Amino acid sequence: MQLIVSVHSFFLFVSVCFHAVTALESTVPVKVGVILDMNTTVGKMGLECIKVALSDFYASHGYYKTRLILHPRDSKGNVVDAALAAQDLLNNVEVKAIIGPQQSTQANFVINLGNNSKIPIITFSATSPSLTSLRSPYFIRATLNDSAQLEAITSVIKAFGWREVVPIYVDNEFGEGIISYLTDHLQEINARIPYRSVIHPFASDEEIVAELYKLETMPTRVFIVHMQIPLGARLFKKIEEVGMMSKGYVWIMTDGMTSLLSLMDPLVIDSMQGVLGVKPHVLKRKRLEEFTDRWNSKHKHEMELNIFGLWAYDAATALARATENSDNQNFNNLSQVLSTSTSFRGLSGEFHIVNGQLQSSTFQIVNVLGEGEIAIGFWTRENGFLRRLNVKKLIWPGEITFVPKGWVIPTNGKKLRIGVPPSTFFPELVEVIRDSSKNLSMVKGYCIDVFNAVMEILPYAVPYEFIPFQNPNGELAGSYNDLIYQVYLENYDAVVGDVTILANRSSYVDFTLPYAESGVRLLVPLKEKKKNAWIFLRPLTWQLWLTSGCCFLGIGLVILILESRNTSESQQICRSFWSTFTHIVHSNKDEVVNNVTKFVVIIWCFVVLILTQSYTASLSSMLTVQQLKPSIADIQELIKSGQSVAYPGHSFALGLLEQLKVPKSQMKTFRTPTDLHAAIQNGSVAGLFDEIPYLNLFQAKSCSKYTMVEPTYKTDGFGFLSSISLNQLAFPIGSPLVSDVSRAILEVTEGGKMRQIEKKWFGEQSCVDTSSSISNYSKNLGLGSFWGLFLVVGIASMLALIVSLGLFLFEKRRPLMNYFLNRSQVVPTNDKNTKDESSNTTVVSRSGSSSLAHIRKWPSLPPDQKHLSPSEDESSRKYRKLKSF
Numbered sequence: 094m095q096l097i098v099s100v101h102s103f104f105l106f107v108s109v110c111f112h113a114v115t116a117l118e119s120t121v122p123v124k125v126g127v128i129l130d131m132n133t134t135v136g137k138m139g140l141e142c143i144k145v146a147l148s149d150f151y152a153s154h155g156y157y158k159t160r161l162i163l164h165p166r167d168s169k170g171n172v173v174d175a176a177l178a179a180q181d182l183l184n185n186v187e188v189k190a191i192i193g194p195q196q197s198t199q200a201n202f203v204i205n206l207g208n209n210s211k212i213p214i215i216t217f218s219a220t221s222p223s224l225t226s227l228r229s230p231y232f233i234r235a236t237l238n239d240s241a242q243l244e245a246i247t248s249v250i251k252a253f254g255w256r257e258v259v260p261i262y263v264d265n266e267f268g269e270g271i272i273s274y275l276t277d278h279l280q281e282i283n284a285r286i287p288y289r290s291v292i293h294p295f296a297s298d299e300e301i302v303a304e305l306y307k308l309e310t311m312p313t314r315v316f317i318v319h320m321q322i323p324l325g326a327r328l329f330k331k332i333e334e335v336g337m338m339s340k341g342y343v344w345i346m347t348d349g350m351t352s353l354l355s356l357m358d359p360l361v362i363d364s365m366q367g368v369l370g371v372k373p374h375v376l377k378r379k380r381l382e383e384f385t386d387r388w389n390s391k392h393k394h395e396m397e398l399n400i401f402g403l404w405a406y407d408a409a410t411a412l413a414r415a416t417e418n419s420d421n422q423n424f425n426n427l428s429q430v431l432s433t434s435t436s437f438r439g440l441s442g443e444f445h446i447v448n449g450q451l452q453s454s455t456f457q458i459v460n461v462l463g464e465g466e467i468a469i470g471f472w473t474r475e476n477g478f479l480r481r482l483n484v485k486k487l488i489w490p491g492e493i494t495f496v497p498k499g500w501v502i503p504t505n506g507k508k509l510r511i512g513v514p515p516s517t518f519f520p521e522l523v524e525v526i527r528d529s530s531k532n533l534s535m536v537k538g539y540c541i542d543v544f545n546a547v548m549e550i551l552p553y554a555v556p557y558e559f560i561p562f563q564n565p566n567g568e569l570a571g572s573y574n575d576l577i578y579q580v581y582l583e584n585y586d587a588v589v590g591d592v593t594i595l596a597n598r599s600s601y602v603d604f605t606l607p608y609a610e611s612g613v614r615l616l617v618p619l620k621e622k623k624k625n626a627w628i629f630l631r632p633l634t635w636q637l638w639l640t641s642g643c644c645f646l647g648i649g650l651v652i653l654i655l656e657s658r659n660t661s662e663s664q665q666i667c668r669s670f671w672s673t674f675t676h677i678v679h680s681n682k683d684e685v686v687n688n689v690t691k692f693v694v695i696i697w698c699f700v701v702l703i704l705t706q707s708y709t710a711s712l713s714s715m716l717t718v719q720q721l722k723p724s725i726a727d728i729q730e731l732i733k734s735g736q737s738v739a740y741p742g743h744s745f746a747l748g749l750l751e752q753l754k755v756p757k758s759q760m761k762t763f764r765t766p767t768d769l770h771a772a773i774q775n776g777s778v779a780g781l782f783d784e785i786p787y788l789n790l791f792q793a794k795s796c797s798k799y800t801m802v803e804p805t806y807k808t809d810g811f812g813f814l815s816s817i818s819l820n821q822l823a824f825p826i827g828s829p830l831v832s833d834v835s836r837a838i839l840e841v842t843e844g845g846k847m848r849q850i851e852k853k854w855f856g857e858q859s860c861v862d863t864s865s866s867i868s869n870y871s872k873n874l875g876l877g878s879f880w881g882l883f884l885v886v887g888i889a890s891m892l893a894l895i896v897s898l899g900l901f902l903f904e905k906r907r908p909l910m911n912y913f914l915n916r917s918q919v920v921p922t923n924d925k926n927t928k929d930e931s932s933n934t935t936v937v938s939r940s941g942s943s944s945l946a947h948i949r950k951w952p953s954l955p956p957d958q959k960h961l962s963p964s965e966d967e968s969s970r971k972y973r974k975l976k977s978f
Contacts, residue, residue: 120160123416123424126182128175128193128203131167134356135218136195138396139405140165143192145387146409159416161409168194175199179206189424190215190412192405197221197267207231213428215412217404220349223270225450231428233449235408236401239267239319240274241453242348242371245472246317247278249345249369249458252482255499256283256832257313261290261328263320271319271347287313294324301331309335315343315499318350325350326361333364340491343499346370351459352400354466365461367490373400373441374457374471381440400441404451407439411446455479460487498833509557512576512585513541514592515569518741518766519790521854522591525561534561539854543608543838544589546846550837560585577602593784606835608842609786613749613806615738616788616799617725617780618773632711636876641704644883648697651890655690655897689893689900696889700882711874723802725779728753736779737761739769746782749806766791773799793855 127143129136147161164186166178175194182188183206190213194203200219207214208229215233222240224232250258260275262268268291276286288311290304308316318325325346332338344367351370354362375381384406388398414437415430435446445452455473459466470482489497513536515525523538536559548555562579564570573592579585581601594604594611630638725731731738737759740746750760761778763769769791772778781791785801792799841847902909 120158122162123159123190124186124188125161125163125412126179126186126188126191126193127163127165128168128178128182128191128199129165129195130170131165132170133195134396135353135401136167138398138402139193139195139217141392142402142405143409146406147413150410150413154413154417157413157417159413161413161416164188168196168199170196172199172202176202176206179203183207183210183212188212189416190427192217192408192412194219197224197270198265200224201227201266204229204232211425211428213431215408215431217408218401221267221270222274223266230432230449233428233431233446235411235444235446235451236404237348237373237451237453239271239347239349242373242456243271243274243278244474245371245456245458246275246345246347247282247284248472248477249371249482250279250284250315251282252478253343253496253499255315255343257285257287257500258315258317259288259290259308259311259313260286260317260319261292261308262318263324264291264293267321267349268319275317287311290316292320292324292328296324298327298331301328302335305331305335305337309337312500314341314497314501315345317345317347319347321349322353322356326357329361329365329368338364338367338490340489340493341497341501342490343497344368344490348372348400348456351466354459354461355397355399359464362461362464366463367488367492368461370459370461370466371456372459373453374455375400375403375441384440403439403441407441407444410437410439411435411444458482462488509555509586510584511544511557511559512562512579512588512590513559514573514576514588514590515561515563515567518764519591519787521790522786523589525563525567527567534559536561539850540590542850542853543841543847546841546850547834547837550840551833557587559589574598591786603831605831606838608838608847610789612785613746613783614785614788614801614803615725615728615731615780615782616792616801617723618798619723619800629712631715632708632874634873634875637874637879640876640879640883644700644886647890648693648886651693651893652690655687655693655893687897689897693889693893696886700886703882704879707874707879723800725802727802727804728755728782731779732756732759734779735759737777739763739772739778739781741783741787746784750782766794770795790855 127140129139131137131140143163147163151157151160164182166182168175168178175196176199179191179194179202182191191203191207192215194200194216195218197219200214200216200221201224204214204224204227208227208231211231213231213233214229215235217235219234220236220239222238224234225238258279260272262272272289279286288308290308292301292304296304318328320328329338329344332344338344344365346368348371351372354370381403385398388402392398411431415427415435416424418430418434419427432446432449435444437444442454443452453474455471457468458470458472460469467486469484469487471479473479484496488494513525514523521539523536523540526535526537527533528535541559548557562570562576562585569576576585576588577592577598578601580588588602591609592598594607598604633641725734725736728738732753732755738750738755739761740750741762747760761772763772769778769781773780781788783791785805788801792801
């Protein structure tokens with residue numbers, strides 16, 4: 094039995110071998126070149142994965158007629174050998190496709206060779222975006238473009254609120270290809286690149302350290318590292334040695350290093366603790382797990398499988414599929430088939446090539462920790478972060494758990510140079526005091542104290558010094574625009590003082606949030622308003638006068654109707670309107686008979702009481718309080734009158750006056766508030782045109798003598814500013830310091846510190862607001878304050894009329910009943926008799942009242958008629974019954 098089984102197995106083996114040989118003899122061999130760096134881990138892994146991929150593919154697709162035959166070549170890590178290998182494969186071997194080369198720097202020349210020979214070049218590791226610009230239809234990239242990961246990186250930067258980033262990249266095609274794309278993506282999130290650190294591929298350790306020291310002197314602390322192993326490994330070891338892998342630093346790696354993290358030396362990993370990385374995410378599937386187990390069982394001690402090995406496997410599979418599907422024995426359309434018809438589920442996930450480019454998938458955000466990495470989030474182009482970054486697990490350089498600010502003041506001993514304008518028109522705001530004996534200048538004032546308070550709140554120390562912007566004689570060395578331009582020229586790092594935020598100035602500097610009131614107005618003296626002979630009409634608006642009159646007539650009419658049955662018609666009219674009027678000045682002594690009328694009169698008395706008291710109070714105020722008005726209504730009236738207007742020297746108010754077309758002959762400037770006050774009092778100038786903070790100070794010194802008139806010409810108030818230069822000590826536009834100072838300004842202005850500073854420099858504001866004494870019609874009593882009273886009167890009058898009508902109908906119910914019952918009575922008689930009889934009898938109510946005698950005259954019966962004959966009609970019987978009742 095055992096012999097029979099053995100013989101059967103032998104014949105089965107022979108049969109399989111025969112069919113295999115037969116199939117092999119019937120297949121078409123297709124030569125494929127492979128150009129890789131055989132002395133690198135990625136190169137060795139790639140070649141092995143390609144071989145395994147073809148073995149697996151043809152084992153499951155034995156019926157395919159084509160078979161790929163590999164011809165590997167070693168590029169030895171340089172461009173020249175890669176080009177020579179490609180020429181050899183194309184000219185001597187006559188390959189139909191080339192897988193490789195490995196590096197982006199090698200791919201450029203090889204792609205051109207493939208384009209000339211019309212042979213597809215398939216790379217699974219050349220990721221530089223610059224290769225796309227070649228626009229070759231024969232270039233197939235079975236790996237992700239480096240630019241695909243930039244959206245994920247910038248999303249991380251945006252999530253943590255960093256505003257500046259310094260890229261550190263290798264000085265070759267691989268490194269430079271990403272920078273333009275990175276700049277564009279950072280601009281979309283309002284972040285910028287203040288400096289680019291470029292490191293030569295063969296830089297010495299000393300050159301790397303020198304570059305790191307330069308970075309350490311800069312304020313930015315967020316760095317993106319884009320390079321490959323082994324240069325990246327050398328860089329991070331030096332980063333730790335110079336102390337830049339400490340608290341406050343942020344390091345982000347691109348997938349060029351993150352995907353190969355498992356290949357790094359453990360000592361290098363130990364120097365990268367807290368570094369963030371971005372890499373493509375590969376879903377774990379059963380097929381991938383089986384392949385990984387097979388790989389580890391054979392190559393575990395040689396090399397560890399990574400994403401580039403998976404792409405090499407899928408690229409070989411895609412080429413085998415496309416070769417079989419090519420409808421040309423010369424395989425001239427192989428590149429077209431790869432670019433348009435390649436889509437399947439590979440080891441790396443969904444392997445889908447569009448226009449010669451593998452489409453991006455999900456990216457994984459990792460944090461280097463311990464001996465490896467931990468995932469803290471996932472990102473896709475369609476949905477962004479699939480869930481919020483797990484910052485609880487995140488460890489930053491220096492083993493801190495809170496998010497670094499990403500920006501610090503450099504600790505190189507230099508101080509920020511703060512430009513300060515010398516003493517201005519109002520020294521309370523800013524003043525420079527010169528000590529000639531010590532050759533020193535001291536600055537003080539409201540603006541200086543606010544700035545000092547803001548800098549104290551910042552969570553980090555900022556060394557600075559004040560430098561006056563003045564000539565040797567102590568005067569302002571130019572205009573405020575000149576001072577701002579000095580910041581742009583990097584002579585100052587910032588400016589503190591009474592500097593107004595304007596649109597044209599923001600082209601050169603970056604302002605913080607304002608800390609003082611904004612706007613420009615005209616300040617003019619007050620003059621007493623002349624009394625008017627018709628002032629007694631002004632306590633009430635014309636709408637209220639009209640409504641009161643209509644209400645007076647309406648109430649009189651209601652009283653007339655309610656009292657109409659108690660007096661004669663002439664007496665009714667006179668008494669009704671007299672009663673309505675007399676309640677305005679005194680109690681009415683005339684008696685009203687109807688109770689309903691008394692109810693209306695009570696409501697009217699209540700309304701009259703409120704109206705008269707309000708009128709009296711308002712008229713008394715107008716007659717006793719001093720009525721003031723501005724001497725000039727607005728700037729246009731000033732221009733027409735030909736009077737002069739004052740403005741402070743070196744102020745942008747001059748330009749605003751010119752825009753308003755104020756003649757130069759009407760514009761004057763003064764050095765001190767005392768001189769200006771004297772000029773306004775003697776009539777030399779009509780007012781002061783300046784910013785509201787200055788006007789408030791000037792007005793506070795002369796209580797109740799000046800007022801500001803409309804309109805207000807808008808500005809953004811006082812603010813601190815910084816330059817847009819790239820000087821390492823300056824504050825460029827978008828600098829985190831500007832946003833930090835702005836937040837600190839909010840804390841100061843909303844807290845008690847600002848009130849203390851204002852009290853110190855401006856004192857207690859004890860002046861009465863002069864605007865309260867300026868008379869205008871808006872302070873008259875209007876209908877809006879009394880419409881509720883008139884509504885009550887109207888409702889009460891309507892109710893009174895309804896009740897009175899109801900009582901009247903109740904009293905006259907019997908005569909009305911007789912009227913409606915006999916309206917249908919018709920006595921047949923001739924016209925003459927009817928006429929005679931109708932003149933004799935009237936219907937009278939039981940009470941004897943004749944008020945309804947005119948309504949209807951009824952026909953009377955003969956006096957001696959006691960009974961009617963049986964032939965009497967129905968109408969006669971009804972009348973008899975009613976008469977007897």
